[in-house]
Amino acid sequence: MxxxxxxxxxxxxxxxxxxxxxxxxxxxxxxxxxxxxxxxxxxxxxxxxxxxxxxxxxxxxxxxxxxxxxxxxxxxxxxxxxxxxxxxxxxxxxxxxxxxxxxxxxxxxxxxxxxxxxxxxxxxxxxxxxxxxxxxFELKPHRADGFKLSNDPLFVEKVYDIVGLYLNPPESAVVLSVDEKSQVQALSRSQPAFPMMPGMPEKRTHDYARHGTTSLFAALNVADGTVIASTHRKHRAIEFKKFLTKIDKHVPDHLDIHVVCDNYGTHKHPLVRNWLGKHERFHIHFTPTYSSWINQVERLFAEVTRELLQRSDHRSVQALEKDLREWVKAWNEDPQPFVWTKTAEEILVSLSRLMQRTTGAGH
Incomplete structure (x- = not known):
């Protein structure tokens, strides 16, 4: 019964x-x-x-x-x-x-x-x-988060493509999440910092002098967390092509290279397209517009900002670039991959719920 x-x-x-x-x-x-x-x-x-x-x-x-x-x-x-x-x-x-x-x-x-x-x-x-x-009821009127929904007509297709690379990478290939952290400033504080003491945090002046900028080019291997990086004073198509050449030299010849990158103009420049046409093992996967969250290298940039740049004190661009190279070297000694867990279906369901909550769709 x-x-x-x-x-x-x-x-x-x-x-x-x-x-x-x-x-x-x-x-x-x-x-x-x-x-x-x-x-x-x-x-x-x-x-x-x-x-x-x-x-x-x-x-x-x-x-x-x-x-x-x-x-x-x-x-x-x-x-x-x-x-x-x-x-x-x-x-x-x-x-x-x-x-x-x-x-x-x-x-x-x-x-x-x-x-x-x-x-x-x-x-x-x-x-x-x-x-x-x-x-x-979990209401916090004093707080506000920013967002911008993608208007890319191929949004769904691109999400499936990139998440598929993260969760089921192709055989005999390496998947690299690539981007530039541009206009990184060499800043020197106007006065020395007061060190942290018991009961008192470190104190820094709010004003500083600027000593120029550089750009950090990075390619994050999503499988093992290792990073290929370069610094360039500019971030034009020619610098991006140089960085792709560096990637080509670092990755073993028998592996295909799948590059996830955003829609920045230099990534689609004719100079870059011509270079890619001569290097058939490179496969470019563009993220949807306004969707930097799907590019894993952004997490790496968040780490370098938190650990190095947020409290940095550099009196020359050369000193800044040296510290950036040292940071990447230390990272590669104990690389930590960022584990992607959400499937494309789960991402699309979450975005659908956000749309319903913000626009009332479906009610």
Whole structure:
């Protein structure tokens, strides 16, 4: 006899509850946490099993069970805050919804985003209460991240191509992530730094003198983390061709070379194309526009910035270039490859979710 599991408490929605949950789940800019909880309850209200609801919404059956039980116990109020010991909550679900929607859909007078004090004044709640509501629904009005979605018509094809190289590299070939960190400045601080002491961080002056720039050309072997690098005072097509020649000399002759690089003009210059036409083992894979995140060498540039350039003090370009070469040499003594884990499908699903959250697509 098949197991039926523990019987679930019956969940029946009133017309008013159904309308409120539908509004919460469909609001274009609603809190994603509250929207998911609302869709869970609406699914449970259709007499579907926890497993069926979880599968349709992409969450776990345990999550469905948790919010089903919370709703049965506290109805709509159970979806907006954890029950706590002590005196009963004095904040209603409508007040919480008002704070959330106001945070997401409005801005205060003479400001670009809400502070706790401004929202407290508007809502009549305390600043600490506003803070707890924002924390519960992971709202951080003081923070902003930048992004730019690719408008490349071949975006999907390029993502599959490059991620395929990372996860399933071709046999008898090396995959190199290539780019230039251009205009690296040789900077000298106007005064010597005060060294770090117990209870006091290192102190540096904010002003400095410029002594010229150089560009770091780098090719990261995505399999073993080793780096081929050069420094050039300019980053024209002729310098890029010289760097490709250096790569050609470093990579054993029996291996094909797959180069992942961005759409910078020098990478597509006729001088470079002519050189590539004479070196058939080179295969160029261009990243989608505005998608530097898919080029692994950018992680290497982040490391050299953090470890060397951020606090550097160089009084000549020659000194800067020497330190860059020494940094790459030290890196190659114990190379650390950056392990790529996401498949192309997972990347495209994540971008689809971002589009839905930012534009309301699909609602």
């Amino acid at each position: 098949p197991r039926t599991g523990r019987p679930k408490a019956e969940l029946i929605l009133t017309d008013e509850e159904h309308q409120t949950l539908t509004r919460w789940s469909r609001r274009r800019k609603s809190s994603q946490a509250l929207a998911l909880r609302s869709r869970i309850i609406l699914g449970c209200g259709q007499e579907r099993s926890n497993k069926e609801v979880a599968t349709s919404l992409g969450c776990t059956p345990a999550t469905v069970a948790k919010w089903r039980n919370r709703f049965i116990a506290d109805r709509l109020d159970g979806l907006v805050d954890e029950p706590r010991p002590g005196r009963p909550a004095t904040i209603t679900a409508e007040q919480v919804e008002d704070v959330i929607t106001s945070t997401l859909e409005q801005t205060p007078k003479n400001a670009t985003h809400w502070s706790r004090a401004q929202m407290a004044e508007r809502s009549g709640l305390s600043k600490s209460t506003i803070g707890r509501i924002w924390k519960a």
